[in-house]
Amino acid sequence: MTAPLRALGTGVAALALLPALAACATDPEPAAGGSGTGAVAVSATDDACDVSTTSLEAGPSTFTVKNEGDKTTEFYVYATGDRIMGEVENIGPGLSRDLVVDLDRGTYQGACKPGMVGDGIRQEIKVTGEAATKLSDSEELKAAARSYSRYVQSQTGALVEETTQFTDAVKAGQVEEAKTLFPQARTYWERIEPVAEIFGDLDPITDGREPDVEPGQDFTGWHRIEKQLWVEGNTDGMEKYADQLLANVKEVVKRSKEQPLTALQLAQGSKGLLDEVATGKITGEEDEFSHTDLWDFKANIEGSQAAISSLRPVLEEQDPTLVEQLDERFAALDTELNQYQSEDGSWVFYDQLTKAQVKELSDRVAALSEPISKVAGVVAASQ
Amino acid sequence: MNERRPGLSRRALLGGAGVGVLAAGGGLGYAARSTTAEGASATADPAALPVDFDGAHQAGITTPAQDRLHLAVFDVVTTDKAELDAMLQQWTAAARKMCSGNDIGDFGSVAGPVEVPPEDTGEAQGLPPSALTLTIGFGPSLFETADGEDRFGLADKRPAALVELPAFTGDRLRPQVSGGDLVVQACANDPQVAVHAIRNLVRIGFGVVSIRYSQLGFGRTSSTSKAQATPRNLFGFKDGTANIKSEDTEVVDRHVWVGDDADQDWMVGGSYMVNRKIMMRIETWDRESLVGQENIIGRTKGSGGPMSGGDEMDAPDFDAVGDDGEPAIALKSHVRLAHPDVNGGAQILRRGYNFVEGNDDLGQLAAGLFFICFQADPATGFVPIQTSLAGPSNDLMNEYLTHVGSGVFACPGGLAPGEHWGQALLA
Numbered sequence: 001m002t003a004p005l006r007a008l009g010t011g012v013a014a015l016a017l018l019p020a021l022a023a024c025a026t027d028p029e030p031a032a033g034g035s036g037t038g039a040v041a042v043s044a045t046d047d048a049c050d051v052s053t054t055s056l057e058a059g060p061s062t063f064t065v066k067n068e069g070d071k072t073t074e075f076y077v078y079a080t081g082d083r084i085m086g087e088v089e090n091i092g093p094g095l096s097r098d099l100v101v102d103l104d105r106g107t108y109q110g111a112c113k114p115g116m117v118g119d120g121i122r123q124e125i126k127v128t129g130e131a132a133t134k135l136s137d138s139e140e141l142k143a144a145a146r147s148y149s150r151y152v153q154s155q156t157g158a159l160v161e162e163t164t165q166f167t168d169a170v171k172a173g174q175v176e177e178a179k180t181l182f183p184q185a186r187t188y189w190e191r192i193e194p195v196a197e198i199f200g201d202l203d204p205i206t207d208g209r210e211p212d213v214e215p216g217q218d219f220t221g222w223h224r225i226e227k228q229l230w231v232e233g234n235t236d237g238m239e240k241y242a243d244q245l246l247a248n249v250k251e252v253v254k255r256s257k258e259q260p261l262t263a264l265q266l267a268q269g270s271k272g273l274l275d276e277v278a279t280g281k282i283t284g285e286e287d288e289f290s291h292t293d294l295w296d297f298k299a300n301i302e303g304s305q306a307a308i309s310s311l312r313p314v315l316e317e318q319d320p321t322l323v324e325q326l327d328e329r330f331a332a333l334d335t336e337l338n339q340y341q342s343e344d345g346s347w348v349f350y351d352q353l354t355k356a357q358v359k360e361l362s363d364r365v366a367a368l369s370e371p372i373s374k375v376a377g378v379v380a381a382s383q
Numbered sequence: 384m385n386e387r388r389p390g391l392s393r394r395a396l397l398g399g400a401g402v403g404v405l406a407a408g409g410g411l412g413y414a415a416r417s418t419t420a421e422g423a424s425a426t427a428d429p430a431a432l433p434v435d436f437d438g439a440h441q442a443g444i445t446t447p448a449q450d451r452l453h454l455a456v457f458d459v460v461t462t463d464k465a466e467l468d469a470m471l472q473q474w475t476a477a478a479r480k481m482c483s484g485n486d487i488g489d490f491g492s493v494a495g496p497v498e499v500p501p502e503d504t505g506e507a508q509g510l511p512p513s514a515l516t517l518t519i520g521f522g523p524s525l526f527e528t529a530d531g532e533d534r535f536g537l538a539d540k541r542p543a544a545l546v547e548l549p550a551f552t553g554d555r556l557r558p559q560v561s562g563g564d565l566v567v568q569a570c571a572n573d574p575q576v577a578v579h580a581i582r583n584l585v586r587i588g589f590g591v592v593s594i595r596y597s598q599l600g601f602g603r604t605s606s607t608s609k610a611q612a613t614p615r616n617l618f619g620f621k622d623g624t625a626n627i628k629s630e631d632t633e634v635v636d637r638h639v640w641v642g643d644d645a646d647q648d649w650m651v652g653g654s655y656m657v658n659r660k661i662m663m664r665i666e667t668w669d670r671e672s673l674v675g676q677e678n679i680i681g682r683t684k685g686s687g688g689p690m691s692g693g694d695e696m697d698a699p700d701f702d703a704v705g706d707d708g709e710p711a712i713a714l715k716s717h718v719r720l721a722h723p724d725v726n727g728g729a730q731i732l733r734r735g736y737n738f739v740e741g742n743d744d745l746g747q748l749a750a751g752l753f754f755i756c757f758q759a760d761p762a763t764g765f766v767p768i769q770t771s772l773a774g775p776s777n778d779l780m781n782e783y784l785t786h787v788g789s790g791v792f793a794c795p796g797g798l799a800p801g802e803h804w805g806q807a808l809l810a
Binding site: 060086089090092094095096097098099100101102264329332359363364366367368369370373374376377379380381 | 428431432433460480483484485486489490491493494496498499500508509510511512586589590591593
């Protein structure tokens with residue numbers, strides 16, 4: 001896979017390598033918050049393919065392809081062996097479309113295909129220079145991974161302890177005690193959920209929900225016991241589920257020590273936790289019997305924040321604007337969320353929130369999720 | 384049987400007019416192809432071409448009405464004016480790209496780094512610009528909340544004409560599809576192009592604005608150009624025959640555009656949008672006799688000619704009397720009550736769309752008209768017309784209609800290249 005890796009923060013540097021192209025830019029529009037992209041004009045007719053310049057600098061180039069013929073056309077950029085570097089299809093007569101391609105040094109061919117058939121009318125394109133160099137801050141990334149690993153360890157101790165108390169209460173038939181401990185123990189689980197999720201076999205049997213159980217499989221884990229406690233109001237037959245839950249939680253903890261997350265995994269995890277909130281908690285589906293979703297909600301956010309904190313030195317160097325936005329939006333979500341927590345640390349039950357309150361929370365989660373979806377790109381480009 | 388309402392008698396003679404009008408409609412359709420394709424290659428499909436985003440006025444008002452609508456209404460959730468301005472700048476950059484038929488962002492749908500989500504959501508790849516227009520407007524609540532708070536220090540910039548609409552008799556407004564701080568009207572000849580535009584603006588806006596509601600419309604119910612044939616609404620009648628047409632520049636300047644004498648400079652060249660979500664009782668309408676339907680509307684169902692006689696484009700004669708001695712055009716017909724002559728000369732540019740949202744719990748079609756109109760001032764446009772129409776004792780059509788949504792928005796004048804939406808307002 002030779003896909004181009006570009007940090008969002010290094011985009012400007014890459015674009016700055018295109019002075020020759022800037023001279024023939026046809027796009028008068030200043031890109032919001034960034035610099036303009038150098039443009040190559042392509043005039044495509046039914047029997048010609050005029051490229052305004054065939055000598056480019058390495059980095060991203062924008063080909064503005066104008067169909068001045070009568071047939072619908074396409075434009076391709078090929079590397080050796082007709083490997084497609086980029087294409088723009090279905091340009092009707094009189095229409096114009098842009099194609100952005102990131103090209104390393106080398107020789108390419110640009111091809112117009114009037115009528116969208118055949119090998120096309122080709123032009124050789126030479127690319128010289130170097131694309132923006134990738135940063136090699138792997139030390140910083142390793143430090144981020146170590147920092148997150150310490151966080152995971154701090155959580156796993158409490159997770160095992162609290163889960164043990166919970167399963168003990170279940171096995172002793174102490175329904176009320178178990179109901180109190182359920183959301184508290186889950187808090188530690190939900191904070192480090194990305195860790196559990198990389199162990200694909202353990203997550204479903206520990207945290208799976210009833211409608212997702214495969215035919216022939218038993219409904220097990222946290223939510224099996226939750227159902228018994230809240231729907232039946234007893235712990236009948238729960239002993240084996242309690243033992244199994246504790247064993248699985250311990251197994252997740254053990255594996256997490258043997259196989260810590262990489263920086264990229266934790267960047268993806270910070271987004272994964274918010275996706276969990278957006279799809280599971282916002283809808284009130286996670287804890288459908290106990291309605292203790294807000295405990296999980298908060299824990300997911302805290303876990304995501306911990307991942308971002310570990311990555312912070314890397315992010316601050318690569319994209320300080322992104323960090324500023326993340327800080328603001330984490331704070332805004334916290335403010336919205338924390339109003340539902342009482343002084344003793346417990347949370348409002350999810351079925352007591354109004355639709356309008358849920359929408360406010362949903363808006364704040366969406367606002368944070370958009371910038372957080374960019375974090376993995378910054379990390380990838382720093383490797 | 385055949386119970387007739389007072390004044391509903393003489394429709395039998397109107398059948399003959401239809402043929403001629405259909406032929407004329409065909410002719411107009413042909414004219415549209417050759418005129419709007421001007422400047423492009425002879426084989427270009429005019430419905431696919433781009434519409435200029437920049438200009439003295441915003442596109443999407445007098446632009447020949449496109450076939451599809453996705454309109455989104457937003458609440459502003461930030462309290463920071465600079466953040467709102469920055470988002471509007473991003474919106475404008477994206478809008479310019481999309482209206483020219485391109486992906487948004489520096490890298491679009493597939494050219495960017497693989498580890499991050501693409502800047503553009505990608506469903507418009509390979510689709511032509513499809514005459515996409517994006518039209519923005521600002522609601523009264525942006526300037527002052529219901530509690531009287533001047534949220535962004537914009538009270539001084541609020542135009543006098545931007546006030547909440549009065550309550551009309553018969554209104555059944557639902558707050559969740561009424562009001563709003565911002566509106567973006569996306570119109571295109573391809574529904575996916577319109578939906579793509581709104582989806583990408585919503586995505587850019589997360590954290591700054593929150594969507595209040597959005598509305599899809601699948602078929603235009605108005606013509607805004609003489610080159611367009613008159614479409615039909617879901618009652619099966621031609622709608623918008625007497626609409627303001629872009630070619631009548633004097634009428635447009637007087638009734639649609641806000642003039643140089645506006646109280647707010649940022650509204651010069653702009654217009655006010657009123658939208659109404661109108662549910663139609665389709666099943667009961669379909670059980671109304673033809674003569675009953677035509678009497679309610681005041682036009683024939685086939686040709687669209689007025690009940691006083693003549694073809695679609697002939698002026699209604701409100702003094703004409705039928706064989707039964709009753710007015711040829713019923714006193715409470717839609718056409719009569721909506722006409723400028725009975726509303727102090729009020730005229731509006733209509734730009735509404737049919738919608739169907741499946742069926743309701745009872746199996747009835749959840750359908751209607753998403754009414755949109757533009758005018759220089761709602762107080763001399765939509766308000767007098769709707770006052771004349773509203774309520775069970777006025778427009779006969781109200782028996783089949785329920786207004787459930789309502790909004791009014793100030794749509795500023797157009798932009799020059801490099802300017803952005805809201806720039807003049809928020810500066």
